[in-house]
Amino acid sequence: MSVALTLGLTHKCCDCGIALKKEEIAYEIRGEYIDYIEHIPGDISIILCSGCRERMLHNMQSSQGDAILKRKMIEKDGPGPLKPLVFPEPEIDDFRTPDSAGTGM
Numbered sequence: 285m286s287v288a289l290t291l292g293l294t295h296k297c298c299d300c301g302i303a304l305k306k307e308e309i310a311y312e313i314r315g316e317y318i319d320y321i322e323h324i325p326g327d328i329s330i331i332l333c334s335g336c337r338e339r340m341l342h343n344m345q346s347s348q349g350d351a352i353l354k355r356k357m358i359e360k361d362g363p364g365p366l367k368p369l370v371f372p373e374p375e376i377d378d379f380r381t382p383d384s385a386g387t388g389m
């Protein structure tokens with residue numbers, strides 16, 4: 285990705301992980317959290333892209349019955365969403381800051 289295309293990508297969607305420009309932030313949640321896995325409370329600011337905003341609002345508005353059906357669908361072939369997630373190794377990209385790119389910007 286060229287330096288010009290990465291300029292302004294200063295934020296990140298906390299759900300899908302895509303880089304965002306400030307003006308692309310669709311939703312922000314600020315407040316307190318409790319991590320029930322690590323037993324740690326704290327303050328948090330979460331930003332979302334428009335797609336994750338839509339998905340979150342849809343999930344918030346759906347019924348508990350719909351949530352149970354969704355879990356049954358996911359778990360029909362075995363253990364479901366409570367398995368730990370495995371993330372792939374991060375890829376090394378060609379992102380360079382404007383100074384190190386030698387563009388004089």
Ligand SMILES: [Zn+2]
Nearest residue numbers: 297300333336
């Ligand atoms: Zn997202």
